[in-house]
Amino acid sequence: MTLASTLPSPLAAAANTLRGAAEHVDDLLATLPRPTRRPPGQRAEAAAAQDDVRRMRERFLAHHVEEVYAQLTGGHSLRIETLVTQAAEVFPGLVPTAAQLADERSRTQADKEGREIDQGIFLRAVLGSPVTGPHLIDAMLRPTARALALLPDFRRTGLLQTEAVRLERRDGVAHLTMCRGDRLNAEDEQQVEDMETAVDLTLLDEDVKVAFVRGGEMTHPRYRGKRVFSAGINLKYLSSGNIPLVGFLLRRELGYINKIVRGLRLDDGDWRPPYAAKPWAAAVDAFAIGGGTQLLLVFDHVLAASDAFLSLPAAKEGIIPGAANLRLTRSLGPRTARQVILGGRRLWASEPDARLLIDEVAEPADLDDAIERALQRLSGEAVLANRRMLNLSDEPPEEFRRYMAEFALQQALRLYGADVIDKVGRFTAQRT
Template identity: 90%
Template sequence: MTIAHTLPSGLAAAGEALHKAAERVDDLLAALPEPTRRTPGQRAEAAAAQDEVRRLRGRFLAEHVEEVYARLTDGRDVRIEALVTEAAEVFPGLVPTAAQLADERSRVQADKEGREIDQGIFLRAVLGSPVTGPHVVDSMLRPTPRALALLPEFQRTGLLETEAVRLERRDGVAHLTMCRDDRLNAEDEQQVEDMETAVDLALLDEDVKVGFVRGGEMSHPRYRGRRVFSAGINLKYLSSGDIPLVGFLLRRELGYINKIVRGLRLDDGDWRPPYADKPWAAAVDAFAIGGGTQLLLVFDHVLAASDAFLSLPAAKEGIIPGVANFRLTRSLGPRAARQVILGGRRLWASEPDARLIVDEVAEPADLDAAIERALERLGGEAVLANRRMLNLSDEPPEEFRRYMAEFALQQALRLYGADVIDKVGRFAARRT
């Protein structure tokens, strides 16, 4: 298949040319067997065609990303989930359609065409632009409609119970408990949804002064009755194709985790800072694997049981451990960070390097008392202003934005790497 290497000038003409090129590639893919049933020659043909049209997408966005974004948002705050949906409708061929994504979602990871890579190309350009990128990040810091709808009831009762988390306000502290007890708090799309709702409520409720995150007691056979912080990404869901790039991997970082760091962006127009933020603490029982350790890097105070461990096995799994590549070096230093991320080194809470992430280590029987003391300290009057300035110094918003721009594409590519598909497939087979 031959695809033009250039696009005509002008947004409309370039968009139409891209659309026609994308349609030709879609027709080719539709005529071929599913990816796992293709011959080597068919795989090479499909890969070459996709590569060519992706070059066109990159060129189109390099020239027109600001015009595209202005057309899609018209100055409104649009979350990335809605942004990619609108882009598919307004600029056909730029990103996959809702129907194409639904078809992909119905397949296991190995049988997908990798259409999320096109979302990664689009979001890298949008986040990478110094004009559009800051607006995207700020849009993702707005409270979600779900949280705003639940806020009056939470303010009245101080309690929220969802499928993945429990949020309870006690004495000015929002106790957020991750309660996927049957799967060791392994992360999926539902957990991201529920975590963002809970973080929003904690930040919106004026009676909450401090946020606190901990894992609940497990019903899983290996840890029955014990608290566990997090087993990281749900590899079974990744193998079955149920870990989306936008709805999970990007929403997680730009949504609730960034809200813990920076707070909620509320209405502008006042002399006060536009962000509603609060101090946050966390406690690790048993282990924090993968996404669990990633999450620890954004808290103001971290406690751990003396028998707990931390790890970031994403490189072994073949993916990128969220924003840990950006944040871990400032905690551990470059050598130890590479040992953890590239080499899969496990850190026990009691060893010296772990103390660069964990502030306090207590015997399991003493952990509850240590938590209470830490939460009381975080409620001090000067804590909030100082944590704002520390976060501004540690993680300037522009550096975070540039990291997320590249992450959007690199993580999309990793999701469809042959090594990732092989590893998670073997993991799912063992679990079955």
């Protein structure tokens, strides 16, 4: 008989049983050396124990996820980062504690116990429920505390400079310039934090009519003085254990990217739809790799220099490219989407298939003029209402919710796949 089969049905009793089982596994892991130092027998023993308690977590949530969520939130809106913290405190053993996550964060990806998989199990259940899933997604559409604190100053100056993003309002256009010039705008937690703040301020500022995203000039030796859109996920950070499931991979999709699509959720109380939205455009200089290409899929108008390229190498890296699996088929069709995601096909801006993702291609010297014309077109009065209706048709909220529920677990599992750890480790070794 497995531990999962002994789980009682009432919430309190089930939670106590789960807590005891999780403590038993934690005690076992504490007696073992770190994963990379374990002989095969110890690895098998640890994996079997973790599998058993994870089956218990899955069964517990299948019966009680709505009760658990109600107890954690009390009917209020909690962001995903706060939700998992609360879950660890209120239901011990359901998800890793802050101390356990801090210990994991101090290790390389190869030496972690994979505790984020338990977060993935929890969040798949929450997002998978038609009751709790929409509530969590709605909570993630609300403005962050950081953005609300910065809003008065931004309204006054029209300028915000953060580590990863420069935001400037000029003539009704919010210019978001990704400015990690030393790392080709590779993405990490700081980039997600700064992008969400910039997106929130853009959507909250009544003087902004159109939003525009572009990469800034690089200080990186290979592209010094040139603009680059994005090199995608920071693989060095992934290898060293600094790309978290919740704080980066899920916050990115449910936070600023979904805000670009849906708009910012504001307080209820008016008869109008409670979303602050703007039209969004982007321009690609040099390349948009991985997360850069994922981001392009949610803009209303995309321009690119004729010598630029797009790619989604996540499958080669071993991970899932965000919501691109949901969105890319809609644009490219099923065969080409598979070539890009599964086969790593690179699309050059000048080739016909790329024009299904890019609205305008211009010679590098002419790109600035093309951008100005595009932004002028997006400022039309009817653009905002029509983009909302197009987005509802292209990607119904329930379709997005169901995708993100499965993504939460599948991406967690991929983070700890042996192939991912091997590939990012070799990538880092080649560049050190």
